Amino acid sequence: MHVLICGGAGYVGSHMAKWMASRGFTVSVLDNLSTGHRAAVQWSDLLEVNLLDKHALDQVFSAGPIDAVMHFCARSLVGESVVEPYQYYENNVVGTLNLLQAMRKHGVDRLVFSSTAAVYGHPEMDHIDEEHRKAPINPYGMSKLMVEHMLADAAAAYGLRSVSLRYFNAAGASEDAEIGEAHEPETHLIPNVLKSVLGQGAALKIFGDDYPTPDGTCVRDYVHVDDLAQAHELALRYMDTHEGAHAFNLGSGEGYSVREVMSVAERVTGRSVPYEVAPRRAGDPAVLVASSSRARRELGWQPKYNELGAIIESAWRWHVNRKF
Numbered sequence: 466m467h468v469l470i471c472g473g474a475g476y477v478g479s480h481m482a483k484w485m486a487s488r489g490f491t492v493s494v495l496d497n498l499s500t501g502h503r504a505a506v507q508w509s510d511l512l513e514v515n516l517l518d519k520h521a522l523d524q525v526f527s528a529g530p531i532d533a534v535m536h537f538c539a540r541s542l543v544g545e546s547v548v549e550p551y552q553y554y555e556n557n558v559v560g561t562l563n564l565l566q567a568m569r570k571h572g573v574d575r576l577v578f579s580s581t582a583a584v585y586g587h588p589e590m591d592h593i594d595e596e597h598r599k600a601p602i603n604p605y606g607m608s609k610l611m612v613e614h615m616l617a618d619a620a621a622a623y624g625l626r627s628v629s630l631r632y633f634n635a636a637g638a639s640e641d642a643e644i645g646e647a648h649e650p651e652t653h654l655i656p657n658v659l660k661s662v663l664g665q666g667a668a669l670k671i672f673g674d675d676y677p678t679p680d681g682t683c684v685r686d687y688v689h690v691d692d693l694a695q696a697h698e699l700a701l702r703y704m705d706t707h708e709g710a711h712a713f714n715l716g717s718g719e720g721y722s723v724r725e726v727m728s729v730a731e732r733v734t735g736r737s738v739p740y741e742v743a744p745r746r747a748g749d750p751a752v753l754v755a756s757s758s759r760a761r762r763e764l765g766w767q768p769k770y771n772e773l774g775a776i777i778e779s780a781w782r783w784h785v786n787r788k789f
């Protein structure tokens with residue numbers, strides 16, 4: 466089976482390509498390298514194509530039979546999306562529309578879509594399930610929700626099968642530390658904690674310690690990137706027997722505060738985390754924790770990393786010896 470991984474040079478996409486190649490799939494990676502890394506593409510060819518380039522996209526699908534698409538191409542920084550909303554709607558919505566049209570033209574009818582917990586907006590329950598109200602509070606979340614709506618319409622009109630996977634906080638790196646998280650600039654908590662441990666850049670900034678949580682810092686649900694990859698493969702298989710557009714949350718179901726993440730990182734690394742307390746970051750809800758029981762029940766998802774220490778350990782191995 467030949468799977469096209471769009472955005473396969475990025476963080477989650479590159480772990481996906483490695484996972485699928487190890488599982489015996491034929492993989493091609495499409496990426497415009499705007500934020501991805503050529504060095505992260507090690508298990509397939511790299512098609513350097515922008516989803517906004519319809520002609521190039523058409524050539525990709527004309528070149529060979531593609532059985533299914535996994536789609537990770539996106540701008541994904543919440544703060545940036547507020548300042549540059551058009552970039553988000555163009556890349557994430559128009560780019561995906563072009564991809565869907567090319568798939569339709571070439572008879573490719575299966576898509577696994579990288580969605581996000583940001584489609585929910587402010588949480589109204591302790592463990593957010595898929596029925597939670599969808600009320601994104603920033604253009605990034607809205608752009609992903611718009612795609613989910615397109616997928617529902619495409620299912621009804623054209624018979625497209627799709628699974629949208631709404632990640633909570635993707636974290637960690639491949640066990641062999643060949644690839645890992647490498648954003649520039651880095652905005653995510655765990656890499657920033659580890660970079661401050663390593664003395665790379667300034668001390669960690671804790672964005673707000675006056676939230677209504679036990680220690681005043683924000684609580685998030687961290688899920689290992691290889692557990693996300695496992696869920697994508699299961700989603701692909703799910704479409705063998707399920708028509709229509711489906712959506713599943715992917716999270717561990719456990720919440721950790723920023724200070725708890727720091728203390729687990731101190732245990733794993735044996736070093737202290739230099740930090741300072743900074744003002745709250747705009748758009749951060751106090752608590753975001755998933756209910757992933759639908760993914761466990763219907764996809765048969767069984768995350769292997771059930772402990773934050775193991776997730777941070779894998780990230781630490783990558784950060785001490787980063788290859789890109």
Ligand code: UDP
Binds near residue numbers: 654655683
């Ligand atoms: N955070 C922080 N310092 C950082 C990066 C993140 O205090 O350098 C906090 C952030 O405010 C949020 C949590 O850590 O409460 C997780 O943020 P991240 O950007 O990793 O993921 P998000 O939840 O925004 O998707």
